[in-house]
Structure formats: structure tokens, C-alpha cells
Amino acid sequence: MTECGRSRLDRRRIAFIDAAHDLFIKQGYESTTLVDVVTYAGGSLATLYKLFGNKEGLLTAVLYENVRSCDIVVQQIGSRDAAPAAILLDLGHEFARRFLDPERVAFSRIVIAHSLKNQEFSTMFHQTTQVRTGDSLARLFARWRNQGVEFLGTPEGNADLFLGMFIADLYCEAINHGAITCNSHQAVAERVEFFLRGIGMKGANLTEKAPDADGPKPAVLEV
């Protein structure tokens, strides 16, 4: 072990996974041959098969090493001493950034393409990414409710609604990767305000004070 406490095989393993990671993202799983991976990473086919068994094993390893849930982020941002509205705004920015990350989009595409052949695989992915994050978010809502923050709906339902706003973008991006305008006409702040009004939570207007509502104001009629 000449370097950083890792065996030769271990270093090869990491090189393979990194190479496959890059190639899978750039050209997709099907279009990436194992020779591509070996050429990119160095090493040999024999070693690759010894390490991962077969191509699918390599994919599994790549996902296992790289797919992370956002639940940590939810817990960190959620534990800040700030108003729920402000926390949700930060979370919105974070989700928008992470869900549209090319890596995440590419992984989603790969998993979806494989979901017929390997169902437990895609279920694991969904569980690790979306469900885990949703649960964490639901716990946050539940905590707020316990603390006396008022809002409509269930914590789980609200978590899904909040996540859903950003997952729709991910879906869109998975189909036409950057080629075409996504459906995100709504900036993050507007979405969060929409969401806050939707669940009837105080602080709907993140910038100004909420006005008294004694009757509808004249609408702004520009067409």
C-alpha cells in the first residue's frame, strides 16, 4: 500500500467507478461500452469483471457511490433558527439546484430506462432520493405544526406538493436536456410564495407585509 492507505485494487475500483460515472452521464448507460470505461480509466477488462461481476454491477456501484438523498440538507436548513417561510425559500433554492444538476438528471434517465428490466433497482433509487427527502421534509412540517405554526393539509401531503414543484422540472429536463426551455416559468421565490399561500401558512409574502383582505382589490388587467 504505497498510497493513502488503499490497496492497488481499491484504487482501480475507484478509477473504474469515476470513469463509468463520467461516461454514463455523458453518453448514457447503453451507449457506454465496458471497453470505453477501461480505456478512460486505465486498467483491464479482467480487473473490471473481477471487481463488479458484470456491467450492471458496475452501474450499481456507480449509483451506490454517487446517489445521495437531500434529507441531510433538509435537516440542516430545517434546523436553522428562522421562520418557516425563510427556510422553505432556502430549501426551494437548494432543490432547484440539486434536482437540475446534470448528474441527477442523467441518473434519473438511466434509472427510468432500466426500470422495466430491473425493478428493485429503480425502487431503491426512488427510495433513496425522493422518498427519503420527502420524509425528511414531512417531519419538518410536523415539527412546525407541533410548535404551533399553522398550515393546512398533512405534513406528508405538503412535503409532496413542495417537492413536486421541482420534480416536474427534473422530468422535463430528463426528456429534453437543456435543449428546450423547461417549464420553470416560475422563479423559486414565486413558487415558494405560491406554495405558502397554497397551504395557508403565514409569511406568504416573503418581502412585504400581508395586506388586509376585506374584499378583492381591483385586478391588474394587462394582456
Place this chain on the structure above:
Amino acid sequence: MTECGRSRLDRRRIAFIDAAHDLFIKQGYESTTLVDVVTYAGGSLATLYKLFGNKEGLLTAVLYENVRSCDIVVQQIGSRDAAPAAILLDLGHEFARRFLDPERVAFSRIVIAHSLKNQEFSTMFHQTTQVRTGDSLARLFARWRNQGVEFLGTPEGNADLFLGMFIADLYCEAINHGAITCNSHQAVAERVEFFLRGIGMKGANLTEKAPDADGPKPAVLEV
């Protein structure tokens, strides 16, 4: 032409497309061989190649024949003489039904899997399904606004937000097709109420009648 005004070749064409449609949905595009299609549909490989050129041509034909936008539905339901809230509720039910239709889910999966190889293809699909429907929905919101219905946000943004609630389910279903509980903790009616509150539209409570506004005119008009 012995039957219903269609040539022999035309009938074969339809049989091929129907067979490919079924097989693509059941076992995916990659896993379906052209021999599978011929076996299922009858006919011969030679005829299939004469008709579609190659496998991708067959896929194109299948999608072209079967993919339909929801914009007609939006126009039909949207032109009913009913309150916006009621119309949105109906649209919500319709979207929930159509977006989770196995055919739609399967097509989405196929298109996403191919979006790296054939970008114009997936762009066309996205345009035909989502964008078209979104545009139609946006026009509906714009019309309501012209008629004096009050709501926040832009018609386009609201259309995306409304669609997004159901597209998130589609994405979820594309990953784990029915295996695992989707994220639709929220029933359609609850979602629509959430949405109505979110955009600040009257009729958030779908059971009671919308009150008269003292600013602009009462809202139900015919165009």
C-alpha cells in the same frame, strides 16, 4: 381493396403499429425485437422494413399515431359555462387520469431513454404533450383574467404550476411502475384547492359558490 377501403399494405401497417404499440408498452422498446413485432402482428420482416425503413421509423410511427395532447380536453372543459374552480377541478381529474395512464407512462419512459440518442425526437414528444397542453391551459387563464377573474401570477406560470402537480406523479410512476406508492398523498380535490389558494383565486372552497366581486365584473362569461 376488399375491406373498408384500405389497401392490404395499409392494413399491415396498422397491424404492425398496433403490435409494436402493445409490445413497446409491455416490454419496452429496447427489449422488443422486430421479430417479436412480426410474430405478434403477422406479416413479414420485409414488409415491415418497406413500411418503416428501420426500427426507429416504427417507433416514430407508433408515437405519431398514439400520442395526443390534452389541449383538446383543456379547450372542451375550459369552454364549459362553469366557475373556474369547478373547471380546474375537472381538469385536475382528467390530468390525473391521463398522465398516469400506462400508455403515457410507458411512452415517457421510452422517450426519456432515447433522449440522448435522438434529441429532436424527444423534443417533439415534449412539445406535443406537455407544452401544447400548457399553452392551452395558459390561454384559459388569460381568458379568465380578461373576464375579470382575479388571480396572482402569470397565466403561463400558473399553467406550469397546475400541470406540474400531476407531472410529478408521472415521473414517479415512470421510475417505479405501480410497484411502490407514488407520491400522490394528495387527492385531486385537495390539490386543486391548494392550487386555487396558491394563486389566490376565488372559489378555494370548491363546495360553495363564488361571491360577487365589487371591483370587476362577475366572472362567468361566454367568449
Place this chain on the structure above:
DNA sequence: CCAGTAATGTAATGGCTATTACGCCTTCGC
């Protein structure tokens, strides 16, 4: 019923790529 055309069935072809086999070379512990 007949000729000609159109469709069929079967059997190549060919390319691609996952997977395996094996002899050579490098590295590692001593």
C-alpha cells in the same frame, strides 16, 4: 382463370459488445 404484382417465410449477413481466457509484466512484502 391468368398474369403480374405484392406480401410472405426463411435464411443469411454483419456488426456490435458483453464476457471469458491466457500469457506477460508490475508491483509488493520480505
Place this chain on the structure above:
DNA sequence: GCGAAGGCGTAATAGCCATTACATTACTGG
């Protein structure tokens, strides 16, 4: 330095499937 393990490189193997070719059969229109 030395002698094994353990990787490396290259070259088969092998299966799968899109695509093509062709001889045979079925249909069509008169």
C-alpha cells in the same frame, strides 16, 4: 533484489438482433 500474487493487454468467444436477400406464395384487377 526476489519470488509470488495480482494486474494488464490482447485476443478470442459468443449471443443477440437489426438489416438484407431471395425464392415462394397469395392476392388483385380484368
